[in-house]
Amino acid sequence: MMTATALAPRPAGDKPRPAFSVMTPVRYLFALLIVGVTLAPLLFVILGGFRSNAQINSDPAGLPSPWVFSNYATILASESFWRFLANSTVISVAATALAVGLGSMAAFALSRYRFRGREALYSMFTVGLLFPLGVAILPVYLLLRQLHLLESWVGVALPQAAFALPVTIIILRPFMAAIPTEIEDAAVMDGATRLGFFWRILLPLSRPALVTVSVLAFITSWNGYLLPLLVFNNPANFTVPLGVATFQSQYAQDTASILAFTALSIVPALVFFIFAERHIVGGLTGSVKG
Amino acid sequence: MNTRSIRKYVAVGAVALMSIGALSACSGGDGDSADGTTKLTFWHNGTTEPIQSIWKDAVDEYEKANPDISIEIVPIQNEDIDTKIPLALSSDSPPDIYFSRGGGQLATQVQSGQIADITEYTSDWIGDLGKAAENWAVDGVQHGVPYASQVVGFWYRTDLFAQAGITETPKTLDELNAAVDKLKAAGIAPIAVGGKDRWPDAFYYNTFAVRECGEDVLKKGLADADLSDDCFTKAGQDVIDFIATEPFQDGFNGTPAQQGAGSSAGLVANGGAAMELQGTWHKSVMQGLTDTDLDPLVGWFPFPTVDGGEGDSTATLGGGDGFACTQKHAEECAKFLEFLSNDDIQSKLVESQVVAIPVKEAAASTITDPVMKSVYDFNTDAAYITTYFDVALPTAAGSALNDAVANLFAGKGTADSVAEAVKAAK
C-alpha cells in the first residue's frame, strides 16, 4: 500500500479534521438542502392556510398577502376538529397502553422464564411482524363486525394494539433479558415474588425501552387511516387522519381551508414528536447498536 | 412522582378509559334518547351549495313540525359515498335515511337484509311521483323514494361555441366530431371528462349503447347482466373511435368530475373546456365552482345520433336520485321522505337548478330557465330512458363496467372488453 496518501487531499466521505476542511461547507449545503426539501411542503401548507382561495389560485407558491386568519379561526372554532383530536387521543392512548402493558408482560415471560415452547411462542410474535394490519384488514373487519365492535373506538384500539405487539415484544425482550440475574436473585432473597420483581424493579429499569415502544405504538396508532376508514361511518367518531382526508374530499374547492385543516392536524404530531424525539431516535440508536 | 406510581396511574387510567369505552360502545348506536325523541341519521351526497342548504332547511322545517323527531345530517362527498354505504350496511348501525340511486345498486344493497320495506308506508302517496318511483322498488317491494329524475346530455358553453364558429348544436356523431375539430382549431379544449372517477367515462359507452342497441336488447342485456349482443361490441368500438379523435382535455384520465376548480365541471364552469357529457345535476355543480353567472353561458343538447344505430334517436341515458330506508326506523323514514317529496321542496330544488326533472309534475311549472326547460321537455318526449348501466346492474358488475370503460379511455382493451368484464363480474 502506498504511503503517500497522508499528503493527498482528503477525499469525500472521510471525517474531516476539526476546523477548516473542504467538506464542512459541503455538509452544510447538503444539510440545508435536505432540510429545505423536507420542510418546504409543510411550510407551504401552514402558510397556505393564511391565504384565501383567490390568492392560492392566482399565485400558487406565493406568500400570504394579506394574511387571512379566518380559515384557521373557523377550524379552531369548529367542534369537529376538536372531536377528531379527542377521538384520536382516546384510541391511541388505549392502544398504546394495551400494547405496552400486555407486551411487557409477555416480553418478561419470554426473556426470563424457561419453559417449553418459549421460542415457538416468540416466533409466533415475530411472524406477526411481517403481517401488518393493512394485509389483514379485510378479515379483521369481518371479525369486528361479528364482535359488534364496528363504529366503536374499541374496534380500532384492539386490533392496533394486537398488531403493535410484535414490535413491542421484539424490542423489549432483549432489553429485559440483559438485566442481570443478580438483581433478580437479590430481590427474590429479599422476599419478593417474581411478579413483584417484574412490577417493582424490572419495569422501572426497562423504562427507556418502554418509552421507545410506547412512542412507536402511539405514532403508529395515531397515524392509522385504513382501519378507522372502515370502522367509522359517523363523522363524529373520526380520527384526525380520517378527518383530514374526508375534509379534503368534501371541501375540495376550498383549498385554503384544506391547507389550514391539514396544518392544524400536523400540530399535535409535531408537538408530540418534539417531546418524544429523543426516545424515538435514542431507541433506534440503542436497538441498532444492539 | 416516581415511575411506579406513574405507571400505576396510567394503568388505572387505561382501565377506566376502557370501561367507559366498553360501556359507551354497548349503549352506542341506540337511536332513541331518554327524553323520547327519535334520532334519525340522514346521509346525503349534497356536499356543495345550494343543495346542502336545501336539505338542511328541509330537516329544520321537519323537526319543527315534528318535535319528537331529531335528524342528524351527514353530507358525504359523492365519490366517497359508494365506499361508505357498503361499509355502513355491513355494520350494526347503518343510517336510517340514505342516498340511493335505486336500480340494481339498490337490489344489491337489499341483500344485506338492512333495507326496509316501506311499501305500506308509501302506498298512499308514491303514485304521485310517477313511474320514476318504480326504480326504487325491488321485486315489487318499495324500498326508497326518488326526488329527481335525470337525463344525460351535453352541457356546452354557448360563448365558446360561438368563438369557434359553431352555429348549430351537433345532431349527429359526424357533426359532433366536426364541432370538436372547430374547437381544437380555436385553441379550446373541446370536451371535458372526469376520467378519475370512472363513471363519467362510462357515460360514453352507455350512451353509445343506447344508440346502437334496440330497446328490447338493451333492457334484456341489463336485466341479465349480459352484454354479449353485437350492438354492445359496436358501442365499445364507437368509444374507441371517439377517443381516437382526441376530443378531451389534457390529463383527462386523472381529472375528477366534481371536486374543486380543477375538476371537469370546474373546467367548463371557468371556460377551460367547451362541453361535457353529464347529467342534469351538473349545471348546479358547475355554478358552484364559479362566481360567473352561467345561465346565459351554458346550453344543453342531447347525445347525437349514430348512423346505423338501432336505438330510438330520442332515447337517452338517465336515472334519478332518491333516498332509501333501513329497517330500524322504517316508518319514521318513510314519513320524512313523504315530507321531502312535497311540492314546496321540489320547487326549491328546481329553482336552484339542482334538479331539472322533478318527480312531482306540479314543480315542473316553476322551471323558468329555458335551458332547464328544454332538458325537462326532452325527458318528457324521450321514447325511453335507460338507467345508467352501473346503477342498473348489480354493484359488482356495474363497477367492473366502469373500470373497463376507464381502461378504454386509458388506451387499454378492445371493443369487447366491457362486455367481458361484466360477464366476469357476475
Next chain:
Amino acid sequence: MSTTTAVVTPDVTTAAGAPSPQGAPRRRSHLRKRLELALLIAPATILFVTFVFLPLVAAGYYSLFDWNGFGPLVDFVGFDNYAKALGDPLFQGAISHNLFIVVASLVVQLPLSIALALLLNGKIRGRTALRLLVFTPYVLSEAVTAVIWLSLLQPHGVIDGLLEGAGLGGLVQLWLADQNIVMLTLFAVITWKYIGFGIILFLAGLQGVPDELREAASIDGASGWQTTRLIVIPLLAPTIRIWVFLSIIGSLQLFDLVWIMTLGGPAGASTTMASYLIDRGFRRYEFGFGSAVAIILFAICFVFALFYQRFALRRDTQGAITGRVE
C-alpha cells in the same frame, strides 16, 4: 421505503430463569411458575391470536367462497377466487406496482440515505436541530402526507408553479394523471416521507463505526471511497438489514397514499395490492374474493420474510470485529 415502524431483529437466546426460592417444595413452585407464566403470557397471546391469526385463518376460509358479505357462506368456489385474482391484469399490475416500490426503494432510497448520512456525519453545528427537522415527515400520517402532496401536485399548482418560475416549465408533467408517471410521482412522495427516517437510522448506525478504524484504514493508504465501501458499509450491515426489512414490508402494504391521491388510477396505473383489495372487497361487496387477495398478499409478505431471514442469518464479519453476537 414505505415503512410503518421501527424494529430490531436480534436473535437473542439469553434466558434468565430465577431459581426457585430455597427450601420451597418443588411441586408448589412449579405450579406457581405455571400460573405466573399464564398470567404474563396469556393476555398478549389471546389478543394477538384473536386479531392477527384468527383473521388470517378466517380469510383462508372465506376465500373459498363467492360471498357478498351478507348472510351465510353458501357458494363454494374452491380456488376460483385465487385464479381470478392472479389472472386479473389489474391485480397483476398492482403486484408489479408494489414490486416497483420495493425495488426502487432499495435502489434509490437506500444508497441515498446512506450517502446523506455519511455526508452529515461530520461535526456541524445544529446537529440536533437537523435531526429533528429531517425526521419530521416520518411522524406525519400517510393520509396527511397524501393530502398535502395532492394539493402541491395539482395542475398549475405549487410544483408546477415553482418549476415554471425556475425556467424549467418543460419538466411539468401531469403528475397524477399520466399513467406512465404516476408511480414515479408516488415514489417521490414516499421518498420525501421516509428519507429523513433513513438518514437518522444510518446516522445512528454510523455511531457504531469507530473513528479509529477509519483513520487506521486511511493511514494504511485506503482512499475515502475504499474506506467507505470496505469498512463502513459492512459495519452498517445490521442497520441496513433493519432498513430493508421495514422498507419492504411498508412497500408491500402501501395504501393510504394511493387511496387518497389517485384511488389507484388513472385506469389502474397506480393500483397497489392493498387498494385493489379494498376496492374489490369492500366497494364491490366481494368479500370472498377480497379474502383471497388478502391471503395472496400475506403469502407474498411471507415469501419476502423468508428471503430476508436467509439474508439476515448470514454471518457477518462484524461479529468478529466488535464482538457483537447476532
